[in-house]
Amino acid sequence: MTLVADRPVAVPTPDTARTPLPRRLSVAVLLLGTAALYLWDLGASGWANAYYSAAAQAGGQSWSAWFFAATDSAGGITVDKTPFAVWVMGLSVRVFGLGPWSVLVPQALAGVGSVWLLYAAVRRWSGHHAGLVAGAALALTPVAALMFRFNNPDAVLVLLLTAAAYATVRAVERASVRWLVLAGALVGFGFLTKMVQAFLVLPAFGLVYLLAAPTSLGKRIAHLCAAVGAVVCAGGWWVAVVELIPSGSRPYIGGSQTDSVLELALGYNGLGRLTGDEVGSVGGGAGWGTASWSRLFGSEMGSEIAWLLPAALLALVALVWLTRRADRTDRTRAAALLWGLWLVVTGAVFSLMDGIIHPYYAVALAPAVAALFGIGAVTVWRDRGDPAAIGFLSAGIAVTALEAWLLLSREDTWLPWLAPLVLGGGLTAAMAVVFVPVLPRVAGRAVAVVALVLCCVAPGMYSVATAAQAHSGALPSVGPSASSGPGGGGGRGGMGGGGMGGLLGAPTPSAELSAAIASGADQYTWAAAVIGSNNAAGYQLGSGVPVLALGGFNGTDPAPTLAKFQRMAANGEVHWYIASSFMQGSTGSDDAHEIAEWVAQNYEATTVGGVTLYDVSR
Template structure:
C-alpha cells in the first residue's frame, strides 16, 4: 500500500475528482476470509485521500506486529501512532463512566436480581433462569443474560457490584466492537466518533449499568454486525456462520427482538456479497443452521423435559417457551394482544390507575377516543412515525438520529455508482437496515413498549454518524459537501435545543450554549474550507503570515504557494470549527448520560436523563390528554421517597389522570393495594416500611423489607423448599433478596400466569414444602374479584389453563380464610405449617 499525504507539496495543485480511481471491491474469487482492500482514499468520495500513515510506514512495522499483544498496543501498521492510544483512552473512559458509582442502584431490577441470586445458589435455577432456587417459575425471558451475572455472583459473592459490573463491561466490549466494525472500511476518525457517540447515548448509559437483558443483546447484535461486514468483504462462510451464532445467542437473550434486524441482514448479504448467487444462498443456509443450533438447543431442552421436572415457564399461559416466544414476547408485542400481560388480552385490561402510570389514562381523553388521547398504542404510548421523537422517549436516543438519517441518505447517494459489491455501501446498508427496521417496529408496535427499548438503536445511530461525518470531513473543502456537513450539524443542535427544552430545570445554560456553539461551528465549516482554498483564503493567509500586499519577496505571492497557505489556514479554522461542532452536538446527550450515571435507578420502568415534560409513562410530566406539572421523580425509576398523599402525587405526576384516594396500603404496604399505583388506592404512598408490591406497583420499585421480616423468613428455611410464597415476582423478589432464601412467586411477574392451581398449592402445603405465605394484592392488583373467574382444568402437577387471576386470587383467599395473620415488620405472615381452620 502506498503512502498518500493529505496535503500536497507546495506548488502542486490540489487533487481533483478523477485523479484517483474509485476503490475496487475484493474480487469475487478472493479466498475466503481475505481482508478487505485497504484503500488510501475516502470510501464515499474516492477523489479525497485519507490521512497519511504513520511516519515509519507499514513496511517497517510488518515484522513487529506478529504477536497479539503487539497488535493490540500498536494497532494497524498503516494507522498513525495516535490511533491506538485514542481507542484505548475511549475504552478506559467508557469503563470509568459506566462503573462509576455502580452500586448506587442497589439490586436495580429486583425481578432479574432475584433470578441471578437463585442461579448463584442452584445450577438448575441457573440453567432455566428460575426466579427462585426452589425452581418454581422462571423469568419471562431466556436465561442467557442472567448467566454472566450469576457467574460473577458465584465468584465474587452476590452484591450490587457483582450483579452490575458484567453489564458495564459489556458496554466496553460493545464500543470496541463498534469501532472495529466501522474501522474495517472507514478511517480511525469514523470508528472513534462512532464509539464516542455510543458511549454518550443516554439510554446506553442507563441499560449498560442495569441488569435487564438489553446490555448483552446489544453486544451480541453488534458482534453480529461485525461478522456480517467481514462476511460481505470476501464472501466468507466462516464469518457468516459466526453472524448466525451471534443472532442465535441474541435470541437466547431477548427472544424475537434479536431478529428485528435479521431480514435486512439476509437481504443485504444476498444482494451484495462478492460471489455467485447460489453460493450466497448456500452460505445463508449455513448461517441459518448455525443460528438455529446456537439459539435452539436450550429451547429444545425446555420443551422436551417434562413439566414436573422443571420450573414453570414464566410469562406463558400454557407452560410453553414456544408460546411465550411467539405470543407474549412475540406477536403480542406488535399487535398488543399479550394474554397474561398487564394490558394485554381479554383477561388483563389495565385498571385506570395503573394505566395512569404506564401511559395514558382516562383524564383528558377526547370523546370517543382511546384513553389518554392515545392512538393505537393503548397504555404504552402513541404510535406513529414521531413516536420515538416525542416526550420522554426523544431524550433517550434521538439526539443524533436526525443526523444519522441524513448521513444514511448521503452514504447511499455517494455510493450509488459504486460496484454492487462495494463494501462502503454495504456498511451503510447494514447499519441503515438495522436503524430503519428497528425504528419502524418500535414506532408502530401496539403492545408493551418501554422507553429503554430504544437502546437497540444506539449502535446503528452511532455507526452512521461516524461513517457519514468521516466522509464529509474528508470532502469538506468542496462547497456542496461542506454545506451538507454544516446543515447536518445545524439540524443536530436545533434538535438538541428542542430536547433540552423539555427539561427546562436541567442545566438551563446548556440549551443556548449548544445552539449558539453549534450554529457558529456550522457557519464556520460552511465558509472556512471553500473560501480558504480560493483566492480570498490565499490573501488572508498571506496577510496572516506578515507579507506585503503583493507578496513579492515572500514566496507567498506565487499562486501555488498562496493556495497552499490558504489550505493551512483552512485546516486551522475547520479544525477549531469541527471541535466546537462536535462538542455542541454531543453536549446534550453527554449531559443526560452523566445525569443518568449519577442517579440511582430501580424497578422495571426506568428512564435515562432528567425528568421531562411530555411523553407517556413514568417521568412523563405532561399527559397526552391534559396539562400537568413536572414529573414525580420517584416515577422515573429512581431511588426517591414517594409522597404520602396519593392524590397529590397523582396531580404532581401530571399524567392526565386524577390521583387516587392516597390511603395507606394494606398490611403496611407502601401504596394502596400493596403498591398498586393511583386510581385504585392512590400512587405509592402511605405508611409502613414493608409489605407487598405485587402487580403493577412492582414495576416502579421494589418492596422495602424490614430486618424483622427478613429474619423471620430465614428461620428454619433450610427445612423447606420455599421459605414463603406470595403473589407476583416483584413482591417475591424483594423478600428473597432481603433474606437470601427461596420465595415462591405465584402468578409470575404480573400475578397472571396460571402457574399453580389451588389444589396443587394445598398439596405443597400438606407436604410441608412452604413455610410462610406473605399477604399480597393479586385480587386487587390484577383486577380480578375475590372469586373472579372459574376453576380451570389443570395438569397433573397443577399447572396450565384457565383464568390466571382466579388461581392466584383463590390461593390468597384460601390462605386468608384458613390461617391466622401475623404482622412482622409491617408485613403480614401466614404460617402454613399450622393446622388450617375450617
C-alpha cells in the same frame, strides 16, 4: 477506482494495517473513558432491577435454577425471558458472591465491549476517525449510559448484536462463510437473551451480504442458508431442551399461559408485542404509549435516543446518495445499508408496535445511530469539495443542534444555559462549515472539531447526569433526576408490595421480617410465597432464601394453580404466605388471587415488621 457522484474516488478498503501508537492511545482513552462512565459509583443502584437480581441470586445457589433462569433456587418459575443474560449474572454471582456489583458489572463490561466492537466494525470500512467518533457517540448516548449500568437483558443483547455486526463486516470483506455463520450464531444467542427482538437486525445483515459480498450469487445464497442454520441452532437448542423436559420436572415458564417457551417467544414476547394482544398482560398497547412514527422523538423515547437520530438518518441519505453509482461491492454503501437497515427496521417496529414497549428498549438502536453518525460525518468531511457533501454536513450539524435544543427544553431547571449554547453554537457551526472548502486547512479543521463537540456535548452531559443517579425498579429512565418510572425504587420500610401494587417495584423487607422468613427455611422447599415476581424478589434478596412468585411477573400465570398450591401447603412445601396488594390483570389466570383468598379464609394472620403473614405449613 470507481465513479461516485460523477467523479473518480478511491473505493474504501479495509483499514487493517498495524495501528500507529497515537491511534492506539486514542482507542485506549475511548475505552477507559467508557469504563469510567459505566462503572463509576455503580453500586449506588443497589439491586437495580430486583427481578433479575433475584434470578442471578438463584443461579448462584442452584445450577438447575441457573440453567432455566428460575427466579428462586427451588425452581418454582422462570423469568419471562430466555436465559442468557441471567446466565452471565449468575456466573458472576458464583465467582464474586452476591452483591450489587457482581450483578451489575457484567452489563457495564458489556457496554465497554459494545463500544470497542463498534469502533472495530466501523474502522475496517470507514477508517480510524469514523470508528472513534462512532464509539464515542455510542458511549455518550443517554440510554446506553442507563442500560449499561442496569441489569436488564438489553445490555447483553446490544453486545451480542454489535458483535454480530462486526462478524458480518468481516464476512462481507472476503465472502467468508465462517464469519457469516459466527454472525448468525451471535444473533441466535441474542434470541436466547431477549427472544425475537434479536431478529430485527437479520434483514440488514442478510441483505448487505447478499448485495456486497465478493462472490457469486449462488455462493452468497448458500452462505446465507448456513448462517440461518447457525441462528436456529444457537437460538433453538435451549428451547428444544426445555420443551422436551416434562413440565413437572422443571420450573414453570414465566410469562406463558401453557408452560411453553414457544408460546412465550411467539406470543407474549413475540407477535403480542406487535399487535397488543398479550394474554396475561396488565396493560397492553393502551397502557404503554401511542404507536406513531414520531414515537422515537416524543416524550417517551426522545431523551433516550433522539439526540443524534436526525443526523444519523441524514447520514444514511447522504451515504446512499454519494455512493449511488458505486460498484456492487462498495464498502461505504455496504456500511450505510448495514447500519441503516438496522436503524430503519428496528426503529419502525418500535414506532408502530401496539404492545408493551418501554423507552429503554431504544438502546437497541444506539449502535446503528452511532455508526451512521460516525461514518456519515467522516465520509462527507473527506468529500467536502463536493457541494452536496458539504450541504449534508451543514444540515446534519443544524438538525443535531435543533434536536438537542428541543430535548433540553423539556428540562425546567437542569443546566438552563446548555440549550441556548448548543442551539446558537450549532447553527453558527452549520453556517461556518459551508465555507470550509475555501478556508485555510487549520481553520477548517478547527471548525470541524468545534462542530463535532457541539453535536456531542448535550447527549454527553445528559449521559453523565444519568450515570450520576441511582436507578431501580422495572422501568428506569434517563435524565438528571432520579427516576425509575412507575413503581421505581425499592419499596418502603418493609411494607409489602412495590410500585403499582408490587408489579414494577420490589419491597425492601425489614430486618425483623427477613429473619422471620429465613427462620427454619431449610425445612421447606420455599420459605415463603407471594403474588408477583418483584414482590418475591424483594423478600428473597432480603432473606437469602427461596420465595415463590405466585403468578409470575404480572401475577397472571397459572403457576401454581389453586389446587396445586393447596397440595403444596398440605405437604409442607411452603412456610409463609405473604399478603400484598397486587393489581389484577385483565387477561390470563386468576389463580394467584384465588390463592390469596383461600389463604385468608383458612389460615390465621400474624403481623411481622408491618407485613401480614400466614403460616400455611400448619
